[in-house]
Amino acid sequence: MSIKPLASVILTFVCGTTLAQPAQPLPDPATTDPRTLGWMQGFPPAPEKTIRFEDGSFYKFPRTRWTFSHVRELWPTANVWRGPSAATPLSAAPRPLDAISFTDDKGGKTTWAEMLTRTYTDSILVLHKGRIVYEKYMNIAEPQVPHSVFSITKSFVGVLAATLAAEGTLDLDAPVVKYIPELKDGAYGDATVRNLMDMTVGVRYSEKYADPKAEIWDYSRAGGSLPVAADYAGPKTFYEFLLTLKKEGSHGEAFAYKTVNTEVLAWIIKRVSGKSLSALMSEKIWQPLGVENDAYFTVDAIGTEGGGGGLNLTLRDMARFGDMMRLGGKYNGRQIIPQTVIDDIRKGGDPAKFTKAAYPDVPGYGKGSSYRSMWWVSHNAHEVFDARGIHGQRIYIDPKADLVVVKLSSHPVASNLANIPLTDRAIEAVAAHLMND
Amino acid sequence: MSIKPLASVILTFVCGTTLAQPAQPLPDPATTDPRTLGWMQGFPPAPEKTIRFEDGSFYKFPRTRWTFSHVRELWPTANVWRGPSAATPLSAAPRPLDAISFTDDKGGKTTWAEMLTRTYTDSILVLHKGRIVYEKYMNIAEPQVPHSVFSITKSFVGVLAATLAAEGTLDLDAPVVKYIPELKDGAYGDATVRNLMDMTVGVRYSEKYADPKAEIWDYSRAGGSLPVAADYAGPKTFYEFLLTLKKEGSHGEAFAYKTVNTEVLAWIIKRVSGKSLSALMSEKIWQPLGVENDAYFTVDAIGTEGGGGGLNLTLRDMARFGDMMRLGGKYNGRQIIPQTVIDDIRKGGDPAKFTKAAYPDVPGYGKGSSYRSMWWVSHNAHEVFDARGIHGQRIYIDPKADLVVVKLSSHPVASNLANIPLTDRAIEAVAAHLMND
Incomplete structure (x- = not known):
């Protein structure tokens, strides 16, 4: 596989949009283990085998085979606590599936x-x-x-x-602005929570990574998923970015998978x-x-x-x-x-x-x-x-x-x-x- | 308490050096709860109540009352896994100590x-x-x-x-360079592991925070504890920084508490x-x-x-x-x-x-x-x-x-x-x- 330019490959790290399949043959998976390749092995790892956030190298395959299991070592994170109890046992009844x-x-x-x-x-x-x-x-x-x-x-x-809706805390049929009045002037000004949930929002937000002007770039930079230039002056948080989105088309009519809808939904459930x-x-x-x-x-x-x-x-x-x-x-x-x-x-x-x-x-x-x-x-x-x-x-x-x-x-x-x-x-x-x- | 300039206060976040006691009266602890003060409360928190890494605000009191419990939300981190078992029970026999x-x-x-x-x-x-x-x-x-x-x-x-020494993996009387040959030309070229352990290394490394040229600054920037300027060209990892340290005085003679000695010791135990x-x-x-x-x-x-x-x-x-x-x-x-x-x-x-x-x-x-x-x-x-x-x-x-x-x-x-x-x-x-x- 040819390595795509950095600017192209990084964005999907966050968004998971569906892209076209490449024509090039894929690398042999057996040759891509970070240990055999030396990625991030040793104290310190060799300079040419070091994965960093600041140069965007974290998202180039086969380095991703290391990155996806080491995300917290590259970004700040928030913990989801498991609680104080012992884990629920998982019983095993192994079956030989390999040859199916x-x-x-x-x-x-x-x-x-x-x-x-x-x-x-x-x-x-x-x-x-x-x-x-x-x-x-x-x-x-x-x-x-x-x-x-x-x-x-x-x-x-x-x-x-x-x-939260089943518990009566959140009304899924309510307008988004009932919970986030700050969004009244943008894309979500007349959308409902249900539109977010089912991805039927009309919002100008492109996840087309070939387009350097696609909003996905602004989203990634705003959320800290990407290194930014020293003179970067755009939004610096998810909240700030969501306020910039504009309406395009109508709500509730067609499925359109856009990551930002989930960010708005997350905002709502935090606030309620x-x-x-x-x-x-x-x-x-x-x-x-x-x-x-x-x-x-x-x-x-x-x-x-x-x-x-x-x-x-x-x-x-x-x-x-x-x-x-x-x-x-x-x-x-x-x-x-x-x-x-x-x-x-x-x-x-x-x-x-x-x-x-x-x-x-x-x-x-x-x-x-x-x-x-x-x-x-x-x-x-x-x-x-x-x-x-x-x-x-x-x-x-x-x-x-x-x-x-x-x-x-x-x-x-x-x-x-x-x-x-x-x-x-x-x-x-x-x-x-x-x-x- | 007057707020010290940012450049002064941040360094001890990492190093824990002992400083002189200030003359100013301290703030009333009862008035410094981040919840009552509004620090990082709400979605989003108010702009003037937001704590960030990039502007160094994380280390200004009373924000530190929030920061010290939220470190991973500001910096990348590595996990120390607790293991798969239930926790060792801690029995309680409460005693009324408050009035002692x-x-x-x-x-x-x-x-x-x-x-x-x-x-x-x-x-x-x-x-x-x-x-x-x-x-x-x-x-x-x-x-x-x-x-x-x-x-x-x-x-x-x-x-x-x-x-590791008790297990025979590490010789505490051995020279540091037995394990980290890269350090042969610097401060640790003729120090022993025991010198590190007991903080009796002669190394030119100042934790005097009033001095903008103190090595503590380079250490903090190298380790990512501090934001750096866009044109920063100094060491970018702990390893790179440790290679820059120069000898000053002699080893094994007097206690001198210097954080970098522990970084070298950590390097050694990782390598062995x-x-x-x-x-x-x-x-x-x-x-x-x-x-x-x-x-x-x-x-x-x-x-x-x-x-x-x-x-x-x-x-x-x-x-x-x-x-x-x-x-x-x-x-x-x-x-x-x-x-x-x-x-x-x-x-x-x-x-x-x-x-x-x-x-x-x-x-x-x-x-x-x-x-x-x-x-x-x-x-x-x-x-x-x-x-x-x-x-x-x-x-x-x-x-x-x-x-x-x-x-x-x-x-x-x-x-x-x-x-x-x-x-x-x-x-x-x-x-x-x-x-x-």
């Missing part, structure tokens, strides 16, 4: 184990009926080290917002709860789940969590969260998220609005699919719904197969198309295997 | 409770015979939130180095163990202790932990560590640190070398006291030994009274003299009370 074969999206014969390598997997865990049937750590991944989940962050924010995003997630999700490890968010210059893509989790804790979603919000012996919240997400959004989007087709997520409360809803025979983050992060929930697959990756291509089609065929084969057993 | 009265260092009558306020305590815990007799959270402190411990970091590094400081602390101390929460270090631009002052801990976990030191290295049903390591620290260094130092007298730590392996050793009747960090951080171990006191504070004055004399009188009164009971 299937036809990939290009028509070739391949296996589960090959899929893991081909999609640059860092770690993967399969829960069947709540038990671990498969768990694997590759590259430099370790069970206790949080990994960036990119846009899966959005799905957490969506669940938190829906939970009086709590930071990290404190709210700890209280409502992380503590009741009984996770093993603290999670964390990257933050901007004034400590504001990146609600669109700043979350970092460990694999097993992500699996616990996924299984709670599969079980209608119940986990660890209690109802953690209201059943109505999960039911509403599974019921999905409006497929007609999803189809209207100028959004590249993703297998299983084309006509008839939808997006609801920051979750992707397939409406397929298995009623699969999922959370996804760029470079191959995934929470895949198949209620019909009693299956949850969580996956952390460092795929070189910032495109869902580069890894989801292959990954999903593999998961479907495993689901069939486990169901027929 | 004593004569303070100015000859006035005061109480334990008054001492807590007067020394700007954030949290404090008293263990007697291993049980919690007193535990209190003030200001914005919470049990699960790590707090900067400043130079207490050094005492952890000292214990780790002594442990092949592990980062955070990984080593997790493996050797944090996991075996059975702590409640992860700890963390601030890191420089390439992820190197600040071994001289970068550690952040929760109060109860600091108490577990302190009790392990009191118990000769045994805790949680096992020998965590070799008994010989603790015995050697308690035996102390050479009081003659300590007395030679141009170091302000601290009650209990004047003539006859010493410094050993990054610990302060009183050689008093109670055989008290302790770890201390600027602005009132403390692990105070009184073996004769079976007592451990841990204290986290945000005292406005960057001087041990501003809080230790009062704190120690209070602890001595509590020790007498508990012993006579």
Whole structure:
């Protein structure tokens, strides 16, 4: 793979927009382990093997194979406390899945184990009926080290917002400005909270990375995800940036995936709860789940969590969260998220609005699919719904197969198309295997 | 208290040098709570109530009352993992200590409770015979939130180095250059590891903050603790900075407290163990202790932990560590640190070398006291030994009274003299009370 110019590659670190698949062949995953390549090895690492924030080198593949597991060493962060209790036990009933074969999206014969390598997997865990049937750590991944989940962050924010609504703290049909009057003159002046939740906001905000004037650049610089020039005079926080956005088109008509909508939603839930995003997630999700490890968010210059893509989790804790979603919000012996919240997400959004989007087709997520409360809803025979983050992060929930697959990756291509089609065929084969057993 | 110029106040954030006591009266502690003052409250906080890294505002009192509990939200950090197990239980046997009265260092009558306020305590815990007799959270402190411990970091590094020596991995009598040949031309070219451990290195390194040319400035900028100018061309990592240091005087003759010595020691233990400081602390101390929460270090631009002052801990976990030191290295049903390591620290260094130092007298730590392996050793009747960090951080171990006191504070004055004399009188009164009971 040719290395894209720095300015091009960095932006998706935050946003997880779906990009086109490159024509170049991809590097052999087996040759990209940071330890064998020497990235950040030794005290100090060799100068030419050192990864830094200030020069933007952190986001060049294969350095990303190190970066995605070391985010907090490059950016300031806010902690999501796990609580004082012992972790909820996860029982294991290992199954030999490696040799399960299937036809990939290009028509070739391949296996589960090959899929893991081909999609640059860092770690993967399969829960069947709540038990671990498969768990694997590759590259430099370790069970206790949080990994960036990119846009899966959005799905957490969506669940938190829906939970506050179910509790009566937040009205999803209310205008955004009921909670954030500061936004009255911009893009969100006449949008509703529901428009944010379902990504149907008409806002002039481009995530087209080939365009140096795209708003994604301003967002990234404002949020501290990118180094800025000495004379930088633009917005210096997420809040300041959101105030600059202008309306384009209308609200509520078509799905349009834009990271800034989640930032506005995160702002709203902080204001109505009086709590930071990290404190709210700890209280409502992380503590009741009984996770093993603290999670964390990257933050901007004034400590504001990146609600669109700043979350970092460990694999097993992500699996616990996924299984709670599969079980209608119940986990660890209690109802953690209201059943109505999960039911509403599974019921999905409006497929007609999803189809209207100028959004590249993703297998299983084309006509008839939808997006609801920051979750992707397939409406397929298995009623699969999922959370996804760029470079191959995934929470895949198949209620019909009693299956949850969580996956952390460092795929070189910032495109869902580069890894989801292959990954999903593999998961479907495993689901069939486990169901027929 | 008048606010010192930014350039003056920041440096001790890292170094914890002992400074002169100011003539101005101190602000009333009751009026300095960040919540009542509005510091970092709200989404977003008011512009004039916002604390940032880039403008250095993080280190101006009373903002420090917020900063010291929110370090990771301002700097990149490395995690010290607590391990997968449940925490070691801490049993409680509460005692009413608040009204215990004593004569303070100015000859006035005061109480334990008054001492807590007067020394700007954030949290404090008293263990007697291993049980919690007193535990209190003030200001914005919470049990699960790590707090900067400043130079207490050094005492952890000292214990780790002594442990590696006891295990045969490190020779404390060896020259520094045996492990770090890169240092052969500078201050450490003919120093031994023991010189580092006991702070008897002759190095031209000033922590005099009134002097803008003092090396402390270069250290702080190199380590990322301070914002730097756009045209900054100096060292950008701890490693690069340590290579610039020049010899001054001789080694092994007199105690001279210099933070950079601990950075060199941290470099050595990383190189001989092949592990980062955070990984080593997790493996050797944090996991075996059975702590409640992860700890963390601030890191420089390439992820190197600040071994001289970068550690952040929760109060109860600091108490577990302190009790392990009191118990000769045994805790949680096992020998965590070799008994010989603790015995050697308690035996102390050479009081003659300590007395030679141009170091302000601290009650209990004047003539006859010493410094050993990054610990302060009183050689008093109670055989008290302790770890201390600027602005009132403390692990105070009184073996004769079976007592451990841990204290986290945000005292406005960057001087041990501003809080230790009062704190120690209070602890001595509590020790007498508990012993006579």
